[in-house]
Amino acid sequence: MIKKKLLSLIIGTVICTGMFATAKPTTVSAASPATVAKPIAKLIRNILNTFGVPSLHQSGLEAEARAGADVENLFFIPPKFENNKFCISAYNFFNKTGNDIMNKVVLYTEDGAAPRVYNLRSGDMLEIDTSPGTPDYILEFFAPGSSQPMDTIYLTEGTKNQNTGVALAQNNNIYYLQKENNRVINDRLIQEYYGNYDPSALIYMLDSDRKVSLIENTIKYDNRWVYQRAYRKSREIAKSSVSTVHFGLKSVLYSWYVGKDTNVFTIEENDLVRSIPELNNW
Numbered sequence: 001m002i003k004k005k006l007l008s009l010i011i012g013t014v015i016c017t018g019m020f021a022t023a024k025p026t027t028v029s030a031a032s033p034a035t036v037a038k039p040i041a042k043l044i045r046n047i048l049n050t051f052g053v054p055s056l057h058q059s060g061l062e063a064e065a066r067a068g069a070d071v072e073n074l075f076f077i078p079p080k081f082e083n084n085k086f087c088i089s090a091y092n093f094f095n096k097t098g099n100d101i102m103n104k105v106v107l108y109t110e111d112g113a114a115p116r117v118y119n120l121r122s123g124d125m126l127e128i129d130t131s132p133g134t135p136d137y138i139l140e141f142f143a144p145g146s147s148q149p150m151d152t153i154y155l156t157e158g159t160k161n162q163n164t165g166v167a168l169a170q171n172n173n174i175y176y177l178q179k180e181n182n183r184v185i186n187d188r189l190i191q192e193y194y195g196n197y198d199p200s201a202l203i204y205m206l207d208s209d210r211k212v213s214l215i216e217n218t219i220k221y222d223n224r225w226v227y228q229r230a231y232r233k234s235r236e237i238a239k240s241s242v243s244t245v246h247f248g249l250k251s252v253l254y255s256w257y258v259g260k261d262t263n264v265f266t267i268e269e270n271d272l273v274r275s276i277p278e279l280n281n282w
Contacts, residue, residue, distance in 0.1 A: 041107060041116065041128040047089070048077070048097060048123035061192075065093040068173035070236050071188040077123075078234040079165035081179035084131035086155060088139075088166045090120035095170075098122055103168045104142040106149075110135035112256050120168065130160040138253060143172050150174065153243035154252070164242045165234075176242045177234040184232040185211050193226050194219065 065075050072078055079087035090102050098121065105126055107116040118126050128137065136156045140149035150172050163179035185208075194214065206214065215230045246252060 039129070040109060040134070041118070041126055043118050043120070044125045044127065045121070046097075046123050047125050048091075061093075065169075066171040066173075068169060068171070068175070069188075070175070072186055072232050072234060073229040074189050074192065076167040076169040076173070076175050078177060078232075079125060079167060080127070081163045081165060081234070083161060084129065086128040086130045086137075086160065086165060088120070088126040088128070088168065090122055090124050090168045092122035092170045096122055101144050103144070106140040106142070108138040108140075108253060108256065110137070110256055128155075130155065134160075138249060138256075141166075141168060141174060151239075152249060153239070154246050154249060156244040159242060159244045162241070164237070166242065167234075175234075176237055176239045178237045178241065180232045180235045184235070185215070186230055186232050187211075189229055190215070190219070190226065193223060 061074075064071070069075050075093055077089045077091040079089040081087070088105060092098065092102050095102075100121065101119045102122050102124075103120045105118045105120060107118070107128070109115075120126060128139075136154070139153050139155065141151050142149050151174055153166070165177050167175040167177055169175060190211075215227065219230060220227045
């Protein structure tokens with residue numbers, strides 16, 4: 001009983017200090033204390049400042065924004081798609097560059113290191129290292145002030161480095177995305193800025209050649225921001241294409257944080273659940 005209480009105290013201390021005391025990415029070495037490893041993840045602030053956000057009139061768009069309509073760079077910002085990285089972007093249509101915390105992301109690692117917490121504001125992006133040799137990850141997404149995750153994903157060797165990512169958006173919307181390799185015109189974004197370009201037809205009604213002509217001959221010189229986003233960078237996909245399907249994530253997390261200590265301590269899973277509040281929400 002003493003050993004069980006001691007482990008609960010240790011785990012509770014790790015969670016409190018590792019999860020709620022800091023929002024900074026931490027560098028952890030699984031090899032030895034003397035090894036200096038690169039950070040598992042890094043939080044990039046204010047990516048929107050690199051290109052600015054135009055003040056688009058929002059009237060009539062609120063319902064679509066809340067519903068999570070699939071309009072890139074209007075209702076969500078696509079994350080970067082790079083080798084050996086899994087990226088998560090955050091964007092709030094109703095408060096584009098606000099300082100309020102928009103979402104909390106909790107990152108658990110297979111090596112049993114203290115969970116990391118990242119507080120994202122609109123315009124932030126989280127880059128997670130998925131290079132060969134990195135551990136499996138479990139990620140939880142939280143709305144501000146909520147103790148229950150909106151969703152959970154499981155990144156393993158089979159789902160890393162598939163040109164996928166996540167976009168967090170207003171009204172607790174989550175977009176699961178994959179890099180778009182084809183030339184797909186972002187019709188709706190163009191329509192919002194150039195709906196009156198051709199009085200006789202909406203953008204949707206133009207054939208492909210006329211759309212490309214509009215983009216390359218007019219928008220390119222008239223509005224650089226729209227031109228850089230005229231072709232989609234991402235496409236929405238099912239969560240199962242991003243996250244490894246597993247019906248026992250609680251047991252997976254249990255093995256990560258207690259399995260390595262079974263030769264030292266004996267503890268029942270229910271005691272661990274009480275020690276790690278996050279598990280109670282699964």
